[in-house]
Amino acid sequence: MNELELTNIYVVICNGISDIGKAWLMASIGKIAPEITLPIKIDPLLNLSFPQQLGVDAEDLCTLTDIEAFLETNNVKTANLKLSEDFLTYASAGMPVFPECNIISGNLLLKFLMTQETEIRPGEVKKRTFNDVSSFLASEITSIVKKRNPKNLLIEVGGTVDDKENVYIPGAVRLLGDDQYLGVHPEIIFLTFFDYAEPHVEGAYRVKTQHIRRGITRVSSAYYGIPIKACVVRRRNVPNEIPDQVLIRDLKNVAYETQIPFEKLIYFPNIKKDQMGKLTKVLMESNLFDQLQDPVYVEF
Secondary structure, three states: OOOOOOOEEEEEEEOOOOOOOHHHHHHHHHOOOHHHEEEEEEEOOOOOOOOOOOOOOOOOOEOHHHHHHHHHHHOHHHOOOOOOOHHHHHHHOOOOEOHHHEEEHHHHHHHHHHHOOOEEEOOEEOOOOHHHHHHHHHHHHHHHHHHHOOOEEEEEEOOOOOOHHHOOHHHHHHHOOOOOOOOOOOEEEEEEEOEEOOOOOOOOOOEEOHHHHHHHHHHHHHOOOOOEEEEEEEOOOOOOOOOHHHHHHHHHHHHHHHOOOHHHEEEEOOOOOOOHHHHHHHHHHOOOOHHHHOOOOOOO
16 A cells, blocks of 8 residues: 555657757646655756755755756766756746656666675576566656655656657656656656648648657557656747647547547647646646645746
8 A cells, every 4th residue: 555645657758859858847747736846857868967956855845946056066067967958947937856757767767776686596597677677667666756755746757658768768757667666657758749741732732640649550569558647739940930730630540540539638838837827727727736726826
């Protein structure tokens, strides 16, 4: 039986290209219940490390001010150590930020190789597989959650679902639902966008949804067995003269073709990334996150 306060696990991923706004989507979700939502980022990078010291006690909350001070005093942008800017975004939404919550693949794999026993009997070495890495990652996430004991867990998976570096992550996410780990079944929040091509005929438009449909298929395949909580779709570079109603109509077709309930498709109009309150409002109006809203009040 789960003795933690944890009740929800959401895993935010994207398809096609990275850097399309997973961090501000994470922050927009976390803003619904900021103080009880813990953000974790799993970064596919193999050669960068998150600084273990941010100028405060490891047991204390690393505030936005602490992180900015670390960046300034340690010249992190040009040093070998890199602090993910996504954590600045998380902190700006009021969520607690801790160094151990940025899981770098290079560090994780190195720790796995150094700490896992390989000799199963004298002279016989166990062959390690990505399934072992998945178990190790699930254990690392479990340790973080037991230490911080949040009510909600948000996990951002860096890169895209197709990245080879992420091959062991879906298995780890599935394991989180087992009682030996967290005992709370995760749900996927998928971020994608409309494609747009310049029309050949003046006055026409060429909005494409193939990317959205392919993305849903790839996510469902890679993270099979884990339900999709929501599919958030951005306008991205679709011109403003194309009305929202046209894109919403196209999303209804996507829902029919992919058998995803239309209610799970959340359309984000052209909103700037710093307008987090408006993004949060769109999420709340979808009614997919009702369990996070009471008794928390969100100011827009």
